[in-house]
Amino acid sequence: MTSRRIDDAVRRVLDGGRLGPADALVLYTDLSTNELGQLADAVRAARHPDRIVTYIIDRNVNYTNVCVARCNFCAFYREVGATDGYVLGFDEIFAKIDETIAVGGMQLLLQGGHNPDLPLAWYEDLFRAVKTRHPDFKLHALSPPEVIHLSRLSQLPARTVIDRLVAAGLDSIPGGGAEILVDRVRKHLNCYGKATATEWIDVMRHAHEAGLRTTATMMYGTVERPDERIEHLLRLRELQDETGGFTAFITWSFQPSNTELGGVGATGVEYLRTLALARLVLDNFDNLQASWVTQGGKVGQLSLAYGANDMGSVMIEENVVRSAGAAYCMDEVEIVRNIEDAGFVPKRRDMQYKTLGDPVFRERQVPRMTALATARDAGDTSVPVELDRYPARSLAGKRRQSA
Amino acid sequence: MTDASWFEAVGDKLRDGVSLSESEIAVLSETRDLVRLGALADERRRRLRGDRATFVRVAEATTTDAVEVGVPRQAGELRLAGCPATDSLLLQSVREAARIAGDVPVSGFALDELVDLCRRDVARFDDLVAALRTEGLAYIAEARVERTEDPAWVARASAAGVPVARWTVCDQAADGNSALQRVARWGGDAAVPALAPLSRTLSEKPSTGYEDVRRVALARLLVDNIDSIQVDWRRYGPQLAQVALTFGADDIDGVSPGDSEEHGTRRSTLGEITRNIRAACLVPVERDGRFRTLRTHHQ
Numbered sequence: 001m002t003s004r005r006i007d008d009a010v011r012r013v014l015d016g017g018r019l020g021p022a023d024a025l026v027l028y029t030d031l032s033t034n035e036l037g038q039l040a041d042a043v044r045a046a047r048h049p050d051r052i053v054t055y056i057i058d059r060n061v062n063y064t065n066v067c068v069a070r071c072n073f074c075a076f077y078r079e080v081g082a083t084d085g086y087v088l089g090f091d092e093i094f095a096k097i098d099e100t101i102a103v104g105g106m107q108l109l110l111q112g113g114h115n116p117d118l119p120l121a122w123y124e125d126l127f128r129a130v131k132t133r134h135p136d137f138k139l140h141a142l143s144p145p146e147v148i149h150l151s152r153l154s155q156l157p158a159r160t161v162i163d164r165l166v167a168a169g170l171d172s173i174p175g176g177g178a179e180i181l182v183d184r185v186r187k188h189l190n191c192y193g194k195a196t197a198t199e200w201i202d203v204m205r206h207a208h209e210a211g212l213r214t215t216a217t218m219m220y221g222t223v224e225r226p227d228e229r230i231e232h233l234l235r236l237r238e239l240q241d242e243t244g245g246f247t248a249f250i251t252w253s254f255q256p257s258n259t260e261l262g263g264v265g266a267t268g269v270e271y272l273r274t275l276a277l278a279r280l281v282l283d284n285f286d287n288l289q290a291s292w293v294t295q296g297g298k299v300g301q302l303s304l305a306y307g308a309n310d311m312g313s314v315m316i317e318e319n320v321v322r323s324a325g326a327a328y329c330m331d332e333v334e335i336v337r338n339i340e341d342a343g344f345v346p347k348r349r350d351m352q353y354k355t356l357g358d359p360v361f362r363e364r365q366v367p368r369m370t371a372l373a374t375a376r377d378a379g380d381t382s383v384p385v386e387l388d389r390y391p392a393r394s395l396a397g398k399r400r401q402s403a
Numbered sequence: 404m405t406d407a408s409w410f411e412a413v414g415d416k417l418r419d420g421v422s423l424s425e426s427e428i429a430v431l432s433e434t435r436d437l438v439r440l441g442a443l444a445d446e447r448r449r450r451l452r453g454d455r456a457t458f459v460r461v462a463e464a465t466t467t468d469a470v471e472v473g474v475p476r477q478a479g480e481l482r483l484a485g486c487p488a489t490d491s492l493l494l495q496s497v498r499e500a501a502r503i504a505g506d507v508p509v510s511g512f513a514l515d516e517l518v519d520l521c522r523r524d525v526a527r528f529d530d531l532v533a534a535l536r537t538e539g540l541a542y543i544a545e546a547r548v549e550r551t552e553d554p555a556w557v558a559r560a561s562a563a564g565v566p567v568a569r570w571t572v573c574d575q576a577a578d579g580n581s582a583l584q585r586v587a588r589w590g591g592d593a594a595v596p597a598l599a600p601l602s603r604t605l606s607e608k609p610s611t612g613y614e615d616v617r618r619v620a621l622a623r624l625l626v627d628n629i630d631s632i633q634v635d636w637r638r639y640g641p642q643l644a645q646v647a648l649t650f651g652a653d654d655i656d657g658v659s660p661g662d663s664e665e666h667g668t669r670r671s672t673l674g675e676i677t678r679n680i681r682a683a684c685l686v687p688v689e690r691d692g693r694f695r696t697l698r699t700h701h702q
Contacts, residue, residue, distance in 0.1 A: 298612030
């Protein structure tokens with residue numbers, strides 16, 4: 001019986017049909033890893049017959065680690081008033097942008113904690129300042145839960161928050177904070193409060209309607225069941241049918257070290273199977289990224305055989321996954337080497353997945369990078385002067401401002 | 404041309420026990436269709452080894468610090484690294500290692516090191532290996548393919564009472580296929596239980612994931628006279644070692660014997676290795692350094 005159901009589901013994929021939840025589940029749980037990979041690779045090849053694999057040079061900057069959301073799977077956040085909590089100053093962010101441009105980058109992926117002392121005006125001022133200095137530099141910033149946090153903080157509708165951020169210079173929204181878009185799971189992960197599944201989807205809908213393109217993500221490997229991973233994918237597919245606003249999908253596994261939730265991480269084979277399944281279910285997504293930052297360079301490269309057509313970002317800096325124990329690094333030279341070794345053609349892209357050209361290091365000399373930078377040097381507890389321009393909401397922030 | 408039908412034809416040949424041609428091997432070595440290559444190797448692995456994946460927990464020590472380091476009770480093998488400069492120091496290191504190892508099999512050394520130590524004198528080699536056996540050496544840890552000019556030394560070691568545990572490919576930059584094909588030619592005479600096809604030495608330019616699993620798959624497909632294709636857990640990490648199990652490998656070597664349960668049993672080394680094997684849809688079977696089954700880790 002199972003064998004026939006597998007055959008039917010495989011046939012449906014090969015015929016270009018759409019997988020329903022039952023088909024997807026039987027492929028995910030019962031098809032061998034090699035067969036699942038072959039199917040995903042066939043779908044990837046049909047969608048990207050030119051054998052181009054893209055990547056982006058950008059920097060992953062976390063502007064603050066202070067967060068009131070308290071998700072139990074997160075090793076990065078610090079509570080309000082914590083001695084090792086930080087907010088980056090505008091000048092620090094400008095310096096990071098300059099460094100990014102120096103190695104051929106043209107975008108910041110800017111995300112951070114839900115810091116009650118950073119009002120909407122702080123983001124607007126930052127975005128305007130960045131665009132004044134570098135009009136063509138892109139801001140891929142503020143995942144849906146951050147937008148919701150700002151909506152609550154400012155008592156403005158999420159749609160208005162997005163409009164104001166776009167007016168200040170926001171170019172696109174990253175798909176972070178999706179975790180698993182099933183409220184049962186979100187309650188277990190203590191992230192239901194920061195955004196329900198429907199709220200996350202709604203922010204993305206607003207963003208797409210405002211003309212922004214966004215990415216979509218899935219963090220698996222906590223408390224969810226296989227059918228809930230599939231429900232997550234189906235919700236994304238449904239919104240993509242409606243708006244067409246997602247440029248790409250990225251999945252990664254929960255990194256348990258130093259988190260309140262703890263436990264163990266999912267394995268490499270589970271990652272490749274999940275990626276392959278996503279390629280089959282998300283039949284209206286053009287691009288799937290490899291998550292080398294969580295899986296390491298080798299499994300990251302193998303992702304290209306299991307449905308991925310993009311090696312993600314050179315990243316330059318990373319703080320969140322590192323907090324949970326993973327500290328992989330690949331600079332542009334290494335990413336290109338991995339793409340070519342797998343038999344693909346590397347091309348730089350922007351966030352819209354528009355091809356920008358060949359590798360920068362083949363056009364001019366750029367410094368090699370052997371480790372990802374961090375938000376700040378250890379022990380740096382400085383507080384940016386411009387924070388005093390914004391009224392603090394937290395008791396700790398008010399005390400700091402009155403001192 | 405490497406479409407699905409080409410792979411099916413190659414699969415049929417392998418199932419029928421027909422050797423692959425040079426041109427077919429060349430195509431497999433260069434194929435971009437990595438997952439189909441893996442599927443061929445996986446099918447062959449399952450036919451030969453079923454759904455078992457073995458692993459061994461290895462305590463590693465140098466010939467001078469084995470006594471100091473000791474042998475954790477979970478170890479299935481004590482492996483000595485390095486090779487003393489004289490016969491007497493060599494025998495002494497094995498004697499001391501065997502004393503602290505108790506029932507745990509002791510392995511060590513590379514075959515070419517012992518051959519060099521004996522200045523290629525056959526009689527001296529036989530005597531040395533016999534003495535090593537008397538002192539408690541269960542296996543010579545490796546025969547390095549690139550440094551083995553004559554496989555007869557492997558057979559001599561076995562005849563003298565200490566067989567070689569595995570063929571290893573030590574040079575990453577070397578032509579891996581050439582090494583595999585040499586092993587395939589030698590394997591029948593030499594009776595070595597395992598082949599570790601991934602490089603044992605670090606290189607300035609690390610291998611890629613594609614290179615690694617392709618090498619593993621080719622080892623399974625080209626070398627049909629050796630039971631186990633091994634991947635080293637410590638050198639290659641849990642992620643790559645696990646994926647290699649779906650590309651023809653069937654044995655995980657070098658698992659750490661340290662098994663602190665400070666963070667719970669699921670996060671212990673044993674929990675991690677068994678979870679990884681099960682997640683690759685295989686049954687974890689723990690073995691010792693003599694390739695004897697110690698325990699099947701049922702769910």
